[in-house]
Amino acid sequence: MPLAALRVRPEPINGRFTNRGGCVDLISSHLGLINVDLELATLLGGASPSQTQKKYLKVHGKLREELQILGDEMNYDIVLIDCPPNFNIVTKNALIASDKILIPAKPDYLSTLGIDYLKRSVDSLITDYNFYADKDDDYERVSPEIIGVIFTMIQINSEQPIAAQRQYISQTKRLRVPVFESIFRENKTIFSDAPRNGIPVVLNLYSNSTHSSIVTEIEEFVDEFIEKIGE
Numbered sequence: 369m370p371l372a373a374l375r376v377r378p379e380p381i382n383g384r385f386t387n388r389g390g391c392v393d394l395i396s397s398h399l400g401l402i403n404v405d406l407e408l409a410t411l412l413g414g415a416s417p418s419q420t421q422k423k424y425l426k427v428h429g430k431l432r433e434e435l436q437i438l439g440d441e442m443n444y445d446i447v448l449i450d451c452p453p454n455f456n457i458v459t460k461n462a463l464i465a466s467d468k469i470l471i472p473a474k475p476d477y478l479s480t481l482g483i484d485y486l487k488r489s490v491d492s493l494i495t496d497y498n499f500y501a502d503k504d505d506d507y508e509r510v511s512p513e514i515i516g517v518i519f520t521m522i523q524i525n526s527e528q529p530i531a532a533q534r535q536y537i538s539q540t541k542r543l544r545v546p547v548f549e550s551i552f553r554e555n556k557t558i559f560s561d562a563p564r565n566g567i568p569v570v571l572n573l574y575s576n577s578t579h580s581s582i583v584t585e586i587e588e589f590v591d592e593f594i595e596k597i598g599e
Contacts, residue, residue, distance in 0.1 A: 432465035475536035516546035550589035
C-alpha cells in the first residue's frame with residue numbers, strides 16, 4: 369500500500385490555518401506494526417553477496433523510496449518522522465530517508481549516555497548503506513546530518529533548568545554534538561491534554577501565563593530549527 373493511501377489531513381488542526389495558508393498532513397502509526405521489525409528482518413540475507421546487497425538496500429531504503437514519491441506528489445516543505453527510542457529496522461529506514469536528524473532527549477544520565485551511542489550507530493548505518501549503494505545503480509548515497517539535540521522535560525527554577533539537568537546539558541555539549549539553545553519545559557497538564565484534544569499545544573488558546581511561556585519556547589525552537597535546516 370502506498371503512503372499516499374494512508375495520508376489524512378486532520379480537520380481540527382487544519383481548521384486553525386484558515387487565515388494563514390498551508391496545511392498539516394498526518395500518517396499515523398498502528399498497533400498492528402508491533403512485529404514489523406521481525407517481518408522486515410526475515411527479508412534480509414541471501415544465498416550470495418549480490419542477493420544480500422540487493423535485499424539490504426531494498427529493506428532499508430523502502431521508506432526513502434515511498435517518501436520521495438509522496439513528496440513529489442504533495443510538494444511538502446518539511447516531512448517529520450517520529451521514531452521510537454531504538455535502533456531497529458524501522459528506525460534505520462527513517463534515518464536513511466532523512467536529510468536531517470533531530471534528537472529529542474531528557475537531560476539525565478541514561479538519555480545523554482545514549483546520544484553518543486546513537487551518533488556512532490548512525491555513522492555505521494550510513495557507511496554500510498553507502499557501501500552497498502555504490503555498487504547498485506538503482507540507489508543513491510545518503511548523508512543525513514545530525515542538526516542537534518533538543519532537550520525536553522526540563523524542570524525550570526528561577527527561569528533556567530535545575531542544576532542537575534544543566535550538568536547533563538553541558539556534558540552533551542562536550543560530545544561534539546550540536547545542542548539547541550531552545551528547550552521544552554515539563555508540564556504534564558498542558559502537554560498531556562494535547563493528544564486527547566487532537567490539537568498541538570502551540571495552536572491552543574492560552575489558558576494561563578505558563579501556557580503562554582511554553583508556546584513562546586516552542587516558537588523559539590521552530591525558529592532555531594528552520595535556521596539549522598537552512599530553510
